Amino acid sequence: MxxxxxxxxxxxxxxxxxxxxxxxxxxxxxxxxxxxxxxxxxxxxxxxxxxxxxxxxxxxxxxxxxxxxxxxxxxxxxxxxxxxxxxxxxxxxxDVLVRRRLAEKLEMALNDVAATAEPSGDDLRRYFESHADRYVEPPGLTLTHRFFSRDRRGGSVEADAQAALEALVAGGTVDDDSFHAAKTLELQDADRLERIFGTGFRDAVVEHAARPGSRHAWFGPVPSAYGAHLVRLDAYREGRRRTLDEVRETVLDDWRRDHVAARESERYAEMRARYEVDVAPFASIGDLVQP
Amino acid sequence: MRVVIRLWLATLLAAGAAAQGPAVSENVYFGDLHLHTRYSNDAATFGTTRTPDDAYRYAKGEAVPHLGGIEIQLRTPLDFLAVTDHAENLGRRQAGPNPPPDLGRAVWAEIVEAAVRHYAPGEFTTFAAYEWTVGTREGNLHRNVIFADTDDLPFPFSRLDSDNPEDLWDFLDTQRAAGVEALAIPHNSNVSNGKMFALVDFAGAPMTADYAAQRLRNEPVVEITQAKGTSETHPVLSPNDEFADFELFPELLTANRPIGGDGPRAEVVRVDGLVPGSYAREALVNGVRMQAERGFNPFQFGFVGATDFHSGTSAVEENNMTSMSGDAVDATLEERLVTNTWSRLPFVARSAAGLTAAWANANTREELYTAFRRRETYATTGTRITVRFFGGWNYGDDVLDGDDWVARGYAGGVPMGGVLRGGEGETPTFVIRAAKDPVAANLDRIQVIKGWSAEGETFERIYDVALSDGRQVGPTGKAPPVGNTVDVMRATYTNDIGAASLEAVWRDPDFDPDVHAVYYVRVIEIPTPRWSTYDTAAAGLPPRGDVMPTLQERAYTSPIWYMPNN
Structure with a gap:
């Protein structure tokens, strides 16, 4: 025929x-x-x-x-x-756009179905426990600092700060420099220290806080983007893992996102299984790809 | 209706005045007030699939997936974000053909819901917002509408309702009278073809005091730096400003297709827009002139900065610029360097800018929104320079020396965004302190930019009021350049030049107590690699020849206005 x-x-x-x-x-x-x-x-x-x-x-x-x-x-x-x-x-x-949009639309429809799913109590707890590092309350603190400006003091900034530390420890007062931000800071999140002072400042303070007798005592000099600082921790709250009850809404949100992604992969695998796909042999693609 | 508006403004003002002493803003917060997601039709075309939810997660510092197969993440998270999708046919392209009849409302509900869900008072602030996208052939008049809260919001008033900004203001006034507070932020005046700051109203008629009042009531701040260039000033308007050629973007938004035919793009003659009427500094000075001559000022606005990225990611960091248009357009470094398929300007002409900085006491929607309202804001080109700017009558030369200098700044005058009313003929003193971004480059200088008018003419003058490395202003009135440590092949720089912080207590040597004037501060960093230079270095290529390989990032404060007593 x-x-x-x-x-x-x-x-x-x-x-x-x-x-x-x-x-x-x-x-x-x-x-x-x-x-x-x-x-x-x-x-x-x-x-x-x-x-x-x-x-x-x-x-x-x-x-x-x-x-x-x-x-x-x-x-x-x-x-x-x-x-x-x-x-x-x-x-x-x-129309390549229409084809892509229709495909996406079906994807979205599948997502919407998955998005309305509710985890069981056990599912949620298991999920929370396997992702516990996401639900951390950072350390919080109140600190007072004295500032020694590198712009103003140049190479003597470390020595000046060191001398001032000895004076403070001996109960004296020091003549430090004016600073562009506050000299007493109350922070719910110690990470904020990086945004105020620069890289390394947070770690120096958190490491110091772990030492015995670190409260209410001057320490330093701690280097910043602007010079050297003497720091006194007036209050410090350890970071900790939050409990599921505290962050239930957020965990539920995250579970749903992950669940949607997982369901989408499953549904696609099911649909894909209904098709037979033929792709031209890859033996002769030398002219199409980079070596 | 007018009564209610006045009541609302009175409440706002009383809130400041009722506190004992002047209201002191303790902290500065950095964020983006202009970002598109997949619900903007152009962003959807560029392959953006990120949702408002993704945008907020990225802004908070979480990693989000990228089409290029990597995860992208900000090094320093933002403090606040407004997702501002184009209101016209909201979500239409994303939804594909045959959209449900209530698509726009469903998408708007999702945008507002994302803002509600990601708001964490004290830690991260969200704003329900959208873009009113008017671009006629004559020039763009785009505005972002930012709502003060997320309750009881109307469906966006868009270009489909009207292309006249005065109608948008009527809409906002109507909403305000009904208890829904919002403001509009004009942007990309640089590509408005002289329309954004024209000296007449939309119909071409002379402005009136009512027009000026309505404009200021609804538009207290203007966005002057973003991906599609700088709107501060232009070399044509400011020939004596050696920093005026920063990240210019001359292509009109409405003219980015071949004009008058379908010839190859390479032959398309570039059509630049009109410069006068397109830049904020000129408008500020024209406003001061109108104040002096006609008793009202339609251009008494402060400054904010933003990205206007269409990728759902506010990737403002020059050395971490992962995607600004959409993953299909700029997913890879190679695409970012060569893509030139949808614009007459090369893709690399786009900037990795900028941010809004707001002075407030807490990272809450109410605190930040009222900071926008009282213009206690500044724009940066993406860097986190800290800058304070006060104007008053009785500051001593030692005002910056003590730990109480901020309190003295507020007690002795007005902060950025404020109006200084005439004294007894003495010269005002300006107190300025700037500190570098603690994880970025040192500072080159602080400048005060002054504008005034006399006998029907407008004038501007730039004063270098603080210089790093012991430099002095020479007899020509110019300071020597700070130098340049950038290795453009490796995209590195050092902080061996410049200063970590700069300050000035400055009195205007040319002050005339009878002349209206406007002053704002520009803080300039030392040269650093432009984002495109980080890309070429990573690709092992020499820097592009069509854009500057280095740039001097900067901050622009909202102005302080001087008004004589009479």
């Missing part, structure tokens, strides 16, 4: 049009959408009018006038007509 008439037929644009239409129909059926049956009939029903009026009301804090509502209807009809004509002209077919 000669296949060429079939091939000729397939080359006909009209055939391709019908094939594409059929494909779209099948896709709609699969996704659960509705096929465009009554495509010459545009209904602006009471619900649609309410929608238009509600949109207006939300923006203007008052209902539309009769004239305003009729303008909204005219715009809505125009949009619908152009949309349907575009569909009728197959402007959505053989």
């Amino acid at each position: 000669n296949a060429s008439p079939w091939r000729r037929l397939w080359r006909e644009p009209l055939t391709r049009f019908f094939a594409a239409g059929a494909g779209l129909f099948v896709l709609y059926a699969l996704v659960g959408g509705r096929a465009p049956t009554d495509d010459r009939h545009i209904v602006i029903d009471r619900y649609e009018l309410e929608t238009l009026a509600a949109l207006w009301q939300a923006q203007w804090r008052r209902p539309p006038t009769r004239d305003e509502l009729s303008r909204l209807v005219v715009d809505r009809v125009r949009e619908e007509v152009l949309y349907r004509e575009a569909l009728a002209l197959d402007l959505d077919e053989n």
Whole structure:
């Protein structure tokens, strides 16, 4: 049997049009959408009018006038007509963007189903425990510091700070420099120290805090981006792992994200299993790729 | 309606005045007030799949996946973020064909919900927001609308409702009267073709006092630095400003397709927009002139900075610039260096800028929003320079020496964004202190930029008020350059030049008590590699020849205005 008439037929644009239409129909059926049956009939029903009026009301804090509502209807009809004509002209077919968006839309629909899932109490606890390092309360502190400016003192900044430390330890006072930020800081999160003083300052303070007798005693000099500092810890709260009850909402959020991603992979694997895929052999791709 | 507005403003002002003594803002917070996610149709086209949820996670310092197969993360997290998707056909392209009729509302609900969920008072602040995207062939008039809260919000008023900013202000006034407070932030005046700061209203008629009042009520701050360039000033307007050529972006947003035909892009003649009317400094000075001549000032605005990235990630760090447009456009270093398919300017012309800094007492929505309202803000090009700026009548030369200098700054005058009313003919004193970003480059200098008008003309003058490394202003009025330690092949620099902090107690040597004037501060860093130079170095290539290999990052404070007594 000669296949060429079939091939000729397939080359006909009209055939391709019908094939594409059929494909779209099948896709709609699969996704659960509705096929465009009554495509010459545009209904602006009471619900649609309410929608238009509600949109207006939300923006203007008052209902539309009769004239305003009729303008909204005219715009809505125009949009619908152009949309349907575009569909009728197959402007959505053989369009890489449309294909990608449809694929994404199905992906989103799958996500939405997964996103409404609720973990059991045990699931959530197991998840929380295996990701406990995400739910940490950082150390908090109150510190007072004395500042010795590198701009002002140059190479003697360390020695000046060291001498001042000895004076402070001996109960004396020191003549330090004015600083662009506060000299007493109350921080809920010790990481903030990095944003105020620069790299390394937080670690120096947290390490010091771990030593016995570190409260209320001057220590340093601690180098910063601006010079040297003498620091006194007036209060310090250790970092700790939070309990599930404290962070339940966040954990639930994270569980859902991970769950959505996992379900998406599963569903894709299921759908992928329904297809047979042929890819041209990779033996002769030398001209397509970088060595 | 007017009564309610006045009541709201009165409440705001009373909140400041009711506290004992002047309101002191203790801390500075850094954030981005302009970022797009997949719900902006252009971002969706560029391959952006990140949601508002992803955007907030990235801003808080979490790692997010990147199409390039890596995870990307900020080195220093932000303190606040507003997701500002284009309101026009919100989410339409992301949703694909045959969108549900209530798509826009569903997407807007998701945007607001993300802002609600990620708000952590004291730690991280979110704002429900959107972009009103008006770009006619004549020029762009884009604004971001930032809501003060997340309750009872209207559906965004967009270009589909009106392309007239005065209608947007009417909408905001209407909302305010109903108890929903918001402000609009104009941006990309640099590509507005002279429209953003035109001296007439939208219809081309002369401005009125009512027009100026409505504009200021709704637009207290202007965004002057972002991915699509600088809107501070331009060499044509400021020929004596050697720092005026910073990250310029001359391409009109509305003209980025071939004009008058479909010839190859290489042959398209570049159409630059009009410069006058497109830059903030000129507008500030024109505003002062209108104040003097007509008794009102429509341009009494402060400064903020932002990214305007379309990737859902505020990647402001020059040495960590991972994606600004969308993963399909700039996923890899090679794509960032060669992509030039959707713009007449090379991709590398885009900047890794900027940030908004706000002075406040806590990282809460209320504290930050009221800081925007009273203009106690400054813009940076992405760096975290700290800068204080006070103006008053009686500061001593030693005001910066003690530990109480901030309290004395507030007690003795007004902070950035404030208005200094005439004294008894004496010269005002300005107190300025700047400190470098503690994980970035040293400072080159502090400048005061002054604008004023006399006999129908406008003037600007730049004063170098603090210089690093013992430099002095020479007889020409210019200071020598700070130098340059950048190795452009390796994309490195050192802090062997410049200063960790700079300060000045400055009195205007040319002060005239009878003349309205505006003053703002610009703090300039030493030269560092531009983001594109970090990219070329990583690729083992020489720096691009079409952009500067190094830049001097900077901060611009909101102005202080001087108004004579009469």
